[in-house]
Amino acid sequence: MDLLRFSTCGSVDDGKSTLIGRLLYDSKNIFEDQLEAMETSSRKRGDEVVNLALLTDGLKAEREQGITIDVAYRYFATPRRKFIIADTPGHIQYTRNMVTGASTSQLAIVLIDARKGVIEQTRRHSYIVNLLRIGRVVLAVNKMDLVDFDEAVYRRIVAEYREFAAGLQNSMEITAIPLAALHGDNIVDASENMSWYGGPTLLEHLESVEVADGIDHEDARFPVQWVIRPQSPEHPDFRGYAGRIAGGRFRRGDRVTALPSGFSSVIKSIHTADGDLEEAFVPLSVALTLEDEIDISRGDMLVSSDNPPQHASEISAIICWFSEKKLLPRGKYYLRHTTREVQALVTALDYKVNINTLERLDEDVNFSFNDIGRIRIRTSAPLFFDAYGRNRQTGSFILIDAGTNETVAAGMIDG
Amino acid sequence: MSVEIVTPIHLSHLRELESEAIFVLRETAAQFENPGLLFSGGKDSIVMAHLARKAFHPAKIPFPLVHVDTGHNFPETIAYRDQFVRDYEAHLVVGYVQDSIDRGTAVEETGPTASRNSIQTVTLLETIEKHGFDAMLGGGRRDEEKARAKERFFSHRDAFGQWEPKNQRPELWNIFNGRKAFGEHFRVFPLSNWTEMDVWQYIQAENIPLPNLYFSHPRRVFQRGRAWLDAETGFVSPQLDEVVEERIVRFRTIGDVTCTGAVDSIASSLDHIVAEVAAARQTERGTRADDQRSETAMEDRKREGYF
Numbered sequence A: 001m002d003l004l005r006f007s008t009c010g011s012v013d014d015g016k017s018t019l020i021g022r023l024l025y026d027s028k029n030i031f032e033d034q035l036e037a038m039e040t041s042s043r044k045r046g047d048e049v050v051n052l053a054l055l056t057d058g059l060k061a062e063r064e065q066g067i068t069i070d071v072a073y074r075y076f077a078t079p080r081r082k083f084i085i086a087d088t089p090g091h092i093q094y095t096r097n098m099v100t101g102a103s104t105s106q107l108a109i110v111l112i113d114a115r116k117g118v119i120e121q122t123r124r125h126s127y128i129v130n131l132l133r134i135g136r137v138v139l140a141v142n143k144m145d146l147v148d149f150d151e152a153v154y155r156r157i158v159a160e161y162r163e164f165a166a167g168l169q170n171s172m173e174i175t176a177i178p179l180a181a182l183h184g185d186n187i188v189d190a191s192e193n194m195s196w197y198g199g200p201t202l203l204e205h206l207e208s209v210e211v212a213d214g215i216d217h218e219d220a221r222f223p224v225q226w227v228i229r230p231q232s233p234e235h236p237d238f239r240g241y242a243g244r245i246a247g248g249r250f251r252r253g254d255r256v257t258a259l260p261s262g263f264s265s266v267i268k269s270i271h272t273a274d275g276d277l278e279e280a281f282v283p284l285s286v287a288l289t290l291e292d293e294i295d296i297s298r299g300d301m302l303v304s305s306d307n308p309p310q311h312a313s314e315i316s317a318i319i320c321w322f323s324e325k326k327l328l329p330r331g332k333y334y335l336r337h338t339t340r341e342v343q344a345l346v347t348a349l350d351y352k353v354n355i356n357t358l359e360r361l362d363e364d365v366n367f368s369f370n371d372i373g374r375i376r377i378r379t380s381a382p383l384f385f386d387a388y389g390r391n392r393q394t395g396s397f398i399l400i401d402a403g404t405n406e407t408v409a410a411g412m413i414d415g
Numbered sequence B: 001m002s003v004e005i006v007t008p009i010h011l012s013h014l015r016e017l018e019s020e021a022i023f024v025l026r027e028t029a030a031q032f033e034n035p036g037l038l039f040s041g042g043k044d045s046i047v048m049a050h051l052a053r054k055a056f057h058p059a060k061i062p063f064p065l066v067h068v069d070t071g072h073n074f075p076e077t078i079a080y081r082d083q084f085v086r087d088y089e090a091h092l093v094v095g096y097v098q099d100s101i102d103r104g105t106a107v108e109e110t111g112p113t114a115s116r117n118s119i120q121t122v123t124l125l126e127t128i129e130k131h132g133f134d135a136m137l138g139g140g141r142r143d144e145e146k147a148r149a150k151e152r153f154f155s156h157r158d159a160f161g162q163w164e165p166k167n168q169r170p171e172l173w174n175i176f177n178g179r180k181a182f183g184e185h186f187r188v189f190p191l192s193n194w195t196e197m198d199v200w201q202y203i204q205a206e207n208i209p210l211p212n213l214y215f216s217h218p219r220r221v222f223q224r225g226r227a228w229l230d231a232e233t234g235f236v237s238p239q240l241d242e243v244v245e246e247r248i249v250r251f252r253t254i255g256d257v258t259c260t261g262a263v264d265s266i267a268s269s270l271d272h273i274v275a276e277v278a279a280a281r282q283t284e285r286g287t288r289a290d291d292q293r294s295e296t297a298m299e300d301r302k303r304e305g306y307f
Ligand SMILES: Nc1nc2c(ncn2[C@@H]2O[C@H](COP(=O)(O)OP(=O)(O)O)[C@@H](O)[C@H]2O)c(=O)[nH]1
Pocket: A010, A011, A012, A013, A014, A015, A016, A017, A018, A019, A053, A066, A067, A068, A090, A142, A143, A144, A145, A146, A179, A180, A181, A182, A183
């Protein structure tokens, strides 16, 4: 069985939490005691029907205010697949939590309230989904019951969304589905109210959609996390470079280059606690041993000698800024990229994006809370990277404020 | 798991979760000076210790196991813990709740439903301080409980050990930011994305030995709320209207005796248990008295520094 990670996004009250609750409920992934707890709290709140949104809104403040503040992760399985859902908040001030949830997703469900159609939040969220290179989107047109299950309304919204999406930078495969999450229409069972819709239900689509994007299966990349040196009588000379493969595959006997040193060697073994492997690929955690003794430590990267990554200490990248403190021109931050940490100096603020109009603003480049745009950075030591569009792991980084230790930005390297 | 060659597209979900957990364990070892792995003898911490052994193999686990001992243990749990420590030459640190009570830093609950579960937090924080731990690996899973569903892999704790759920650090991709000020620490949850079913399937696939408590056995118990509480260890006393009887039960989760309930079960093997979990109509926490105290019991405890 394989694993699909997806996130839900959309504006407040579009029905994200209800949709997830429904998905879990209709696929029989809610337990009796969870249901009872929801019934009790629904009754306390005076809701008429059991409020399935209470399943994901787990924090006290969220339940009191009836909103989602932080990402909630939910898990369910059908006989065909296992799913990890990141239910992300819609409020603009929690955008960073939405980015958190989306950054590990392979697919995004963008919810729309059929009465409202494509609104600012839809555009903002879709822009972020697209920026993060989530290549598959489900456009979930929800609350169809409130527009009399009218096909024309649905068609209009889908057309409008497709037109907007066509203007986004990266291509996305969009599957549109009309829903009434509250009543379960087209969630697990086909809706009797919308016989005009001939496509799959949401669950059918999630169970069968092919996803492998964001993973580069060609260029072998291995960021070293930790060096395993037992120095025990049984393993006096073992020296294994532990890490998780971030791109391509490695085979025993492959020639690899260590960065930044540039020395090359041959893979002697691909070690795991269960025995050695002949080959390993994304996203396996293994330990590599090499034929030659070369100096390698955490933060270095082993790559295939045939197609090394880019190598530079000046990069340009799109960032999402998360902090209440403004991004400082000439500001210094820590930059974390794979397992490597360097110091970073912001050398230029190129532009910000108005994500409602998709316009580039190069006059006002004052990055404040939730702003997105392009900057240039110089690092204290070179980075080895791929364009984010080619490899989500070797093309992404975070910036950390040296004073507060907070994660202040997510970055995606151009290529 | 046996070493099979799998194609990238069809990597099984267990292999993927295993690989993710090992990645997190290694990040913890690398980013912190003095991590510890919370080991309660419960199945999640057993799986985590097993994964820690794999992550650093053939070297030993590079950090100690840390047990917060309420004194109300099933003897099997302690025997299991000590055997694990011997087998893998692991280092063990124990923090005793009794010591906190004797010092006066924790006050024991009284009454028929008294439990040391909540004052464990005091002992945990004291143990962290005494040994200077800067990261505690915990077996918490997001599917366990609604407040846990919100937790990051690397979860920051302030100098008072508190969690600030409304203002968590964003956690992008799999880049973990373990930077902190002096006196602060992190809780790290390698099993965040595992479900109860995944844990059982993994135990089955890996053939991980478990204490017998997890398998069906006859036990003298009495009913309280939804759960059958143990009447053999003597740590919980049945009230007048609570009748002790012998039943065939097993534990779905194991913690302190006073708040761990058994369920009726004849599941005597891992295959049986996996089938039973698949058919279960209640979450495993449904039998834990500590979570049923209020709607936000877990969030409240976590804010204060609970596991
Ligand atoms: N009529 C109708 N109401 C819905 C539907 N889906 C959700 N709602 C209601 O819309 C409100 C907001 O839902 P919620 O799931 O909390 O939205 P979220 O903020 O996106 O998570 C709640 O009152 C839901 O009951 C639907 O399909 N039809």
